[in-house]
Structure formats: structure tokens, C-alpha cells
Amino acid sequence: MGLNMTAINAQSLQDVLTAFDASSAQQLDLKTNAFEIHLDKTAGEIATNTPTATQSIMPEKTNDTATETNQQDIKAPLVGIAYLAPKPGAAPFVQVGDIIKVGQTVAVIEAMKLINEVPSTVAGKVTRIIVTDETLVEFGAPLIEVEVTS
Template structure:
């Protein structure tokens, strides 16, 4: 049986911590009835702000090898569009389909730049402004954190 103290299920907290270890996630949050529990790893995240959406409770099949490529634009670029949530980024609407954007393309405000899958939901990320794509800072099927720069629009 789970240990409970003041309505908090310690077994649930242990299970969530085990999920973090098993899936290599940095944070997980669950809500049951009127109780919300967030478990995170200290010192492993690069961003200080808390995510808007909870991290998905699954691990990506495999980390892409191309993730190590250094982006051409600095991470603090004021023209960068950042991830509004934690999830997996997809540059095309379906596997094998043409990408939403490419470097040098002109985009309009509201145009879909990419998709972030979070909690098994595909979220289209719209362009916040019109302009020219000067850099794409992520790879297809790459996990992203909240606030991570994704695309630079000049």
C-alpha cells in the first residue's frame, strides 16, 4: 500500500521519480483531483522558467545523432522564436513530407513554422511575425525544452 501523509501519496512521488530516471526526463507533473505534484531534477535543466505544459511521460525512441551540431545563431538572439512548451519538435507535417520552412524562405505572421508534440498532441507553432528565416536551430524529432530557441526570423 502507498504511504499517505496529509493527502500526499508518497508512493506516487516515488513512481514519478522512477519515471524521470527511466525516461531521462528533467521534469514531470501530474494532477489528480485537487492535488498537483511536480517532480524535477535539480541542476539538469538549462532554462530557469517553468514549462507551461507538463513534460510528456514517454521517452523518445532514440536521440538523433545530429543534435550535436552547433547552431550558427547565438542562443540569445532577440529574433529567435522560442519553444512555448516541452516536447518533440517536427519540421514537417508528416514523415517524408516537405518541411514547413527552410532557411531563406519568407514567412507571414501566423504561418506554421513547425510542430511540437507534447502529451501525444501535435501543436502547430505559428510565426509571431513576418520575415525571412535566417536559421533553424533544431533538428527534426529533437526533444526541446520550454524557452529553447527554435527558429530565427529577421
């Protein structure tokens, strides 16, 4: 099942994922100007080739005043739609200024109707929320910036 789109937003990607999941198709290739995604039900995983997805989907860092030793990003462990709260209208998992612990849930990522918690990999103070709610993220994309405490 091949599909070629020129632009896609989080909702339209969710619609594509929902339709693919409900269909009898075993594979789906989705290509846009910004990214390429390959879904394969038989392989049980999502593989992507997204050389420009970060530029077009994720906001770029514009003010990097942090020292490299004290700041660390919590990154997306998989491709999917990032949510910053457990449900619509609920308080976010974390906010700028919050002190977090290793293993604490800081976001969730939905992929193929599965909700995956994103645990913090560091302890410290949240200095910036990089991703916006309900945004498509790629594997390894920075989600939250933390000032690491020792």
C-alpha cells in the same frame, strides 16, 4: 511512478510518454543528468526543471553574426518533441531563406500524444533552423531564427 535514467533520446522519451499516457499512473518524475521532468495527469500540465537541457539536447549558437535588432528567435511554447514537417517524408514547414508571416506554422511539438502547432511570432526571412527534427525541446528553447522585416 518514479524513473531515473542516465541518458535519453527523443524516441525513448516518446516511449516513456506513450507508456505513461497508457498507464493508470497519475504522476511521473523523470530525471537524467541533463534534465528533470514531472508529469501529472491530475494537473493537466507539464512542469520541468531543466537547467542543463539546452546544453545537452539543443545545439548551441556558435556563429552569432546577426544584429540584435534584426534577428529574433521563434521559441518553443511547451516541452515536447519538435517536428519540422507535417509528417515523415513531407516538405518542412519552413526552410532557410523562406519569407514567413506572423501566425504561419513553422513547426509542431508533440506532447502527450497531442500535436501543437508552433506559429511564427514575427514576420521576416528564415535565416537558420536551430532545432533538428524529432528533437526534445524545452519550454522557451529557440527553434528558428528569423531576420525580422519592418
